[in-house]
Amino acid sequence: MAHDYSSRYDPDTDFDRHYTVATGTRIRRWFRPGDAVLELGCATGLMTSLFAERDVTVDAVERTPAYHAAAQARGLPRVTVHLTDMDDFSSPRRYEHVVAAHVVNELPDPLGLLRRIREEFLAPGGLVHVSLTNPYSLHRLVAMEMGLLEAPEALSDRGRALATVEIFDGDRLEALAREAGLTCVHREPVLLKPLTNAQLAELPDAVIAGLDRVARRFPEHGALNYAIFVAGD
Template sequence: MSAPAPDGPAVAGDEPRNLDDYVVQYGRLPFEPLQAAVRRRRVLQQVRSIAPRRLLEIGCGLDPLFTDLPDVQEIVVLEPAAAFASAARAAASGCRGVTVVEARAEDVAPADLGAPFDAVVLSSLLHEVPDPSALLLAVRRFCGRSTVVHVNVPNARSLHRLLAVAMGLVEDVYALSPVQRQMQQRGTYDLDGLRAELAAAGFVVARWGTVLVKPFPHAQMQELVDSGFLTPRLIDGLDSLAEALPEIGSELWVDAEVADV
């Protein structure tokens, strides 16, 4: 199984996204800063392994990558949310080789950004847009033959989802959680579903894995942090565990390449 299709059952992503509300809700999420830190660590690791000269980041949120990638000669950020784009511009002030564009990837001509890029990053984004196929086809236009596209999304087979099914709290691991509805997300991916969407846009998965084995939902994880039980060392251990048990990590990542035609 894969994530719900955009024309499938009504979910949060079937209606136009309210980006202003998304920005507000994002700032209120429990545990998300810690989850985001683990996610970012993996993204940076994969980008550094690619060693791109030119990087395109699509959807930077509150923490654009360029602040931790001083060796990349040129970085372009495409961010449709006004508040996030404004914050990225402020962070880019004085940074050489960084350009922030407030726009959707689907609405920008590749020539305007000097495509192709050596690497493209879509971090925590594909599951939030109403039409992932359109986004991936737009991304393909920014790619050359050797471009690597790094994508990460929530993993439908995360341990906390498997546990919820085992407890009878939800019928299956693909059910939308209250947090997903709050954040206007349209669904959750497994590896087969993500591979299929990438393949339809002209990509093949070269590498994959997960991050952070997360036993419980965000709210319960935050309670463990607040109690002092869930320490930084324990979080690092749960993240390392995802390398040994990649099927059950909380977020799925892939490095995709342009398919041979």
């Protein structure tokens, strides 16, 4: 994974921060005091900062030096930020929560990562939290009707610029997880996205929050799919 787009993409200021906060808020609802959390691909640590507000310890892994430095600079309590590729990260401990938010779509071998999470990182009874772009998000369906995308899962120019390898839906994610020995126990959408990021950025934050809440009424069409997995029998 040699892609480094940190010079042209700031996760703290881009509209994507709304997805990060919405997803991180969902994930931390499952935390219990004293839990150990592994976050794979923490970028600048925005989601990590939400986790640090709970009584948990966090190992956050980030391969990009600029993002790693930004995450370190937050000085988050009970958080260790590791500068390494997730393929090279190892730990003697097991984690009650392993978070892979918006990373499996950047990997040539997402199945391999899910297998490694189950075999090397997940504690007995632990939860794996995965989020990724939903190809059936409203904005992608609109783009398809306008002739801007050939298919829901087609890569956009922005996606290519941000190292997206493939876009796959929640059902495909569940199938990959099953192959890796993981069972889905919860799935929900994140933020209903009728317009592009640039267009949504013109709206007040209260409207964005409303679009996130209303996403539960359209579970197949959120901007992201968020799923939780446990080790299968």
